[in-house]
Amino acid sequence: MTQYLLRRVLIAIPSLLGISVILFTVLALAPGDPFEELATNPAIPPEVRQNLRASLGLDDPIYLRYFAWLGSMLQGDWGYSFISRIPVDDLILQRLPTTVAVIGASQVLALCIALPVGVMAATRPYSLFDQVANTLAFVGFSLPTFFTGLLLILLFSIHLDWLPFVYSTKIDATGLAWWWAQLKQSIMPIAVLGLFQGAAWTRFVRSAVLDVVRLDHVTTARAKGLPESRVTLRHVVRNAMIPVVTLVALQMPAVFGGAIVTEQIFRVPGIGSLLITSILSNDTPVIMAVTFVFAALVIFFNLVADILYGWLDPRISYR
Amino acid sequence: MSAATMAAAAPPPAAAAGPRLLEIAGLKVHFRTDDGWVRAVDGVDIGVDRGETLCVVGESGCGKTVTAMTILKLIAMPPGKIVAGSILWQGRDLVPLGPDQMRAIRAKEIGFVFQEPMTSLNPVYTVGEQIAEAVRQHEGLSRRAARDRAAEMLRLVNIPNPQRRVDDYPHQFSGGMRQRVMIAMALSCNPKLLIADEPTTALDVTIQAQILDLMQEMKERLGMAVLLITHAMGVVAETAQRVVVMYAGQVVEEAPVEALFGRPMHPYTQGLIRSIPRLDLAATEHRRLEAIPGTVPSLLNPPAGCRFAARCRHAIPACSAAPPPLREVTPGHLAACIRAEEIS
Numbered sequence: 001m002t003q004y005l006l007r008r009v010l011i012a013i014p015s016l017l018g019i020s021v022i023l024f025t026v027l028a029l030a031p032g033d034p035f036e037e038l039a040t041n042p043a044i045p046p047e048v049r050q051n052l053r054a055s056l057g058l059d060d061p062i063y064l065r066y067f068a069w070l071g072s073m074l075q076g077d078w079g080y081s082f083i084s085r086i087p088v089d090d091l092i093l094q095r096l097p098t099t100v101a102v103i104g105a106s107q108v109l110a111l112c113i114a115l116p117v118g119v120m121a122a123t124r125p126y127s128l129f130d131q132v133a134n135t136l137a138f139v140g141f142s143l144p145t146f147f148t149g150l151l152l153i154l155l156f157s158i159h160l161d162w163l164p165f166v167y168s169t170k171i172d173a174t175g176l177a178w179w180w181a182q183l184k185q186s187i188m189p190i191a192v193l194g195l196f197q198g199a200a201w202t203r204f205v206r207s208a209v210l211d212v213v214r215l216d217h218v219t220t221a222r223a224k225g226l227p228e229s230r231v232t233l234r235h236v237v238r239n240a241m242i243p244v245v246t247l248v249a250l251q252m253p254a255v256f257g258g259a260i261v262t263e264q265i266f267r268v269p270g271i272g273s274l275l276i277t278s279i280l281s282n283d284t285p286v287i288m289a290v291t292f293v294f295a296a297l298v299i300f301f302n303l304v305a306d307i308l309y310g311w312l313d314p315r316i317s318y319r
Numbered sequence: 320m321s322a323a324t325m326a327a328a329a330p331p332p333a334a335a336a337g338p339r340l341l342e343i344a345g346l347k348v349h350f351r352t353d354d355g356w357v358r359a360v361d362g363v364d365i366g367v368d369r370g371e372t373l374c375v376v377g378e379s380g381c382g383k384t385v386t387a388m389t390i391l392k393l394i395a396m397p398p399g400k401i402v403a404g405s406i407l408w409q410g411r412d413l414v415p416l417g418p419d420q421m422r423a424i425r426a427k428e429i430g431f432v433f434q435e436p437m438t439s440l441n442p443v444y445t446v447g448e449q450i451a452e453a454v455r456q457h458e459g460l461s462r463r464a465a466r467d468r469a470a471e472m473l474r475l476v477n478i479p480n481p482q483r484r485v486d487d488y489p490h491q492f493s494g495g496m497r498q499r500v501m502i503a504m505a506l507s508c509n510p511k512l513l514i515a516d517e518p519t520t521a522l523d524v525t526i527q528a529q530i531l532d533l534m535q536e537m538k539e540r541l542g543m544a545v546l547l548i549t550h551a552m553g554v555v556a557e558t559a560q561r562v563v564v565m566y567a568g569q570v571v572e573e574a575p576v577e578a579l580f581g582r583p584m585h586p587y588t589q590g591l592i593r594s595i596p597r598l599d600l601a602a603t604e605h606r607r608l609e610a611i612p613g614t615v616p617s618l619l620n621p622p623a624g625c626r627f628a629a630r631c632r633h634a635i636p637a638c639s640a641a642p643p644p645l646r647e648v649t650p651g652h653l654a655a656c657i658r659a660e661e662i663s
Contacts, residue, residue, distance in 0.1 A: 215438060216433060216435055216438040216439045217438060217439055217440055217441040217442075219393055219433065219439075220431075220433060220439045220440065220441070220449075220501075220504075221441065221452075222393055222425070223391060223393055223425055223426060223430075223431040223433075223505075224425060224426045224452060224453040224456060224504070225421075225422040225423065225424070225425035225426045225427060225453065225456055225457060226422070226452065226453075226456055227422065228418065234452075235441055238443060239441065239442070239443055242443075312443070313442070313443060314442070314443060314488045314490075315442055315488070315490050
């Protein structure tokens with residue numbers, strides 16, 4: 001097991017390097033230049049601009065710039081934002097807790113909906129509960145988050161005026177009041193993301209459970225005289241969790257990407273909105289760092305999925 | 320092992336000492352489909368006495384598996400439904416029992432071995448856990464005691480190295496070994512009846528014999544009765560004391576094993592026996608293997624008279640007029656054929 005993990009981590013290194021090469025090249029070839037503003041500024045003479053470019057190595061060939069980036073990144077120096085002059089790692093660390101809190105809570109909400117509803121629906125196929133759950137799930141994952149998000153804002157912020165529609169990092173309150181304000185402004189983004197994900201997962205859980213319910217070993221479990229609840233939990237749900245866990249783990253990085261839209265709608269100052277603003281302002285170091293973090297997350301959750309898979313299914317062996 | 324040794328080992332037939340172990344009477348199990356109700360089991364009477372081996376034989380789809388599963392109510396309801404009849408277990412009718420009362424009977428009183436050893440065990444638990452689960456459910460043993468019982472059961476069914484194998488997963492066992500595990504599981508609570516639904520069909524021939532021998536050994540050691548469902552006449556000859564032949568959801572013949580093979584009375588049974596491949600005759604006489612012509616009638620709308628009449632070489636007009644009753648033609652030998660005497 002340790003050896004397997006070690007090998008998987010070692011394999012991850014070339015993948016990450018490859019990803020960084022591609023990212024870096026694409027960004028370097030993209031039109032736009034952080035010095036565009038300086039170029040149009042008549043107060044700066046051309047030679048000064050030229051010297052500045054040379055000192056920053058902006059005119060070097062791409063591969064030299066890549067190795068320079070790689071070298072400093074490995075030493076923990078992720079560069080400075082062209083726009084705000086703040087170190088990129090500080091910028092990311094500033095935004096990360098909000099994103100993790102909102103996304104984490106929405107994923108927990110999604111699982112809390114998908115697992116019980118999916119299992120209940122599958123163990124009573126074609127019942128009224130199943131039909132209602134199926135229809136709602138279908139509606140839920142057909143509606144895009146930017147639509148449901150705006151709908152919720154319209155209803156709860158504009159008409160009812162219950163919830164704020166702009167997420168604020170500066171809340172003038174302490175203790176319980178702070179938590180209350182935090183909760184009020186997080187409810188809508190969490191609900192929008194969580195319900196969307198929950199709807200998709202409900203359908204997946206239902207079909208995974210339906211696949212297991214008709215297997216022979218479930219009849220064996222019943223023939224042992226086990227109570228129906230135990231048959232369902234230990235012999236149906238436990239087996240159905242194998243594909244579900246894999247899907248959830250593999251989807252985690254995608255969720256970070258999908259959250260960008262939600263973060264934009266609710267003005268959540270998360271890592272997604274950081275990426276959007278940095279793309280809009282050609283802030284290459286920030287784009288590079290954030291996309292690289294996403295790539296690392298993809299690889300990390302792939303590894304998590306593999307480990308969970310082996311832990312859930314004894315037929316998988318680590319060799 | 321032969322029919323003779325098996326018969327010798329059998330205890331005397333149960334006398335009038337109380338009710339029979341299992342007495343199925345007039346059982347009808349129908350399944351709802353889009354096309355209508357399929358009468359999978361349509362008026363079946365089967366009795367099992369303490370300590371005997373009863374074989375239920377018939378081709379695929381004749382209702383033998385549904386009958387067996389219905390005893391423990393393991394069929395899916397819906398779409399299945401017990402339309403009529405009673406299943407008396409030691410005199411007590413199982414048909415009206417609720418789920419909790421049925422659970423107390425499953426594994427504890429009646430053990431069940433399924434056809435497919437490859438899929439009948441849950442792949443994510445060790446075989447020890449799966450055997451222990453039944454023991455813990457019915458006898459309330461501690462985790463440790465249940466594990467010891469599981470290892471003991473594995474030893475009983477001749478699995479080498481039981482103390483170590485008890486912690487192995489099903490995929491680490493071969494098909495034959497898994498069927499041994501299934502038998503160990505079914506016997507772990509010491510049931511009075513073991514129902515085995517085609518336990519050897521999915522195994523290759525040498526393993527089949529081993530499993531049949533094992534079941535015979537277990538039966539003698541634990542003194543239980545065995546209800547063996549099979550479609551192989553060879554298995555019947557080797558194991559049974561009494562045989563019930565089913566066709567299209569009904570019992571067509573019931574007899575002690577020697578009488579059945581010595582003087583089969585129903586044309587369907589005669590056809591089954593003739594269709595056993597005989598290597599000795601094939602070599603010397605170049606005889607073709609005999610088959611029963613035609614196919615099983617639809618159970619959606621079974622014919623009014625004898626259900627076998629359309630395939631029967633002895634059929635007369637009277638056969639299709641009314642269903643032939645199952646009657647005792649000679650003592651202990653029942654057949655559902657109006658011409659049983661003349662054609663046997």
